[in-house]
Amino acid sequence: MRRTIPLVLTFLVGMYPIFAFFVPHATVSGVNQWLDKALVIVAAFALPLGVVNLVGMNLEKIKQRRAGWPYAIVLLAGLAVMAYFGVIGVIKGDTGFHPTFEVLFESMVSPLQATMFSLLAFYVASAAYRAFRARNVEATILLVAAIIVMMGRIPFGDMLTGGRMTPLSEWIMNKPNAAAQRGIIIGAALGAASMSIRVILGIERTYLGKSRD
């Protein structure tokens, strides 16, 4: 029973939008629109679920003194402080943001994230120097395409080649790149569709967790 009800619910809410797509009757669409609204609420529950999971995993890490456990304390403290001021801001504040929340975001979260991603320029330069080698034909094609696209993304490229680099770079992005990306996207979409069918039909059940029946 513990598994049957979720499986039936999944089947019904999974099949109904497909049914509604092909039957554009007002009553059928009305129920489907109600499902869409309910989906917003249900999807919001993913956030507290994630928080519970994160807290549980990190408490366990601290308890067992696993590698890097002091960072888990920092993570939980950060989560608690931001969540506290975030919730207080919504309850009491006129603007939805507690002043302390804004200060923490502007002076900690924002610069920390920006710094982390700024470091990429340094790592990319170092990694490109060490790893980007014309070892074989495929690597050489990749290397040449990368250099053209990189030069095409900056004004220097056009200055050096009399305006030819941007059109060449755009051609690579529009033709070979778009074709490859399209293949990846279609492949991923087919995978997602088949997984959805498996879930709706109850073939894929791992989302239900381990059975204790």
Added chain:
Amino acid sequence: MNLKKLLYIDRRIIYLVVAIGALIPIIRPIGLPVVPTEPVIGLFDKLQSLSPGDAVIISYDYGPSSEPELNPMSAAILRHCFHRDIRVIIMAIFPLGGVNMAIRQLERVTGEFEDLEYGTDFVNLGYKDGGQAPMKAMAVSIREVFPNDVDGNDTASMPIMSKVQNYDDVKVVISLATGIIGEWWADLVNAQFDVPVAVGCTAVSAPKYYAFLRSNQMIAVLGGLRGASEYEELLRRNFEWAREVYSDPDEMKQSATTGMDVQSIIHVIIIAFIIFGNVMYFATGKEKGR
């Protein structure tokens, strides 16, 4: 000199060269010219084709990590919309600071316009959790998905929202996106509800979006700092007000045009290192570097 030593350049030297290369254009901007490309012109032309009073959605789907690339884009698009009296509905789907980015950008740009009225000319609906779920529900009623704006005001009483029921009343959705969110707007909102979608994204995400652009699921793709600087250039070429805005030294510091100087130098440095690394690779008999 032993060539193998050159193959094993200390990474700290590479970091130092990159740091110097990034600092020089910040201290002394070069002002390299940018040529607008078709994927960026698509959005400019679309906004130009709209009539005053038409509504667009700008979704802030990025956080502080993508600020340097997407903030200049956001400022340029907002300016274009407000100068053309296009109504702007702001929202955020990205949880890690999307709404903060929207607030900052509105503070930066709206001060330039004296007659702009909140609730009539623009509104900030704030963040909505659930990713694709609110996107889909907005097809029925945007007000039901966002009953309150970011400050908790009732959206039903706002003049801008009285004219916009759902996607049928929106001329274009512009997603300033990091990660996969821009793709959702194309997959869901364009494909199912036929709303034109444009995406401004980080440079690293841009290649993926070209597939959507070629299949007409997007009308425009603004890729990274280059896309933003192209949009600024389009504004400068077409409007006197833009030439004034982007000649202001404070504004220029935050502009993509200045950022492009840094990006140009860094790209050249990386390309130089790649070429140098390959020359050394062949000169040393294809020895593997560390």
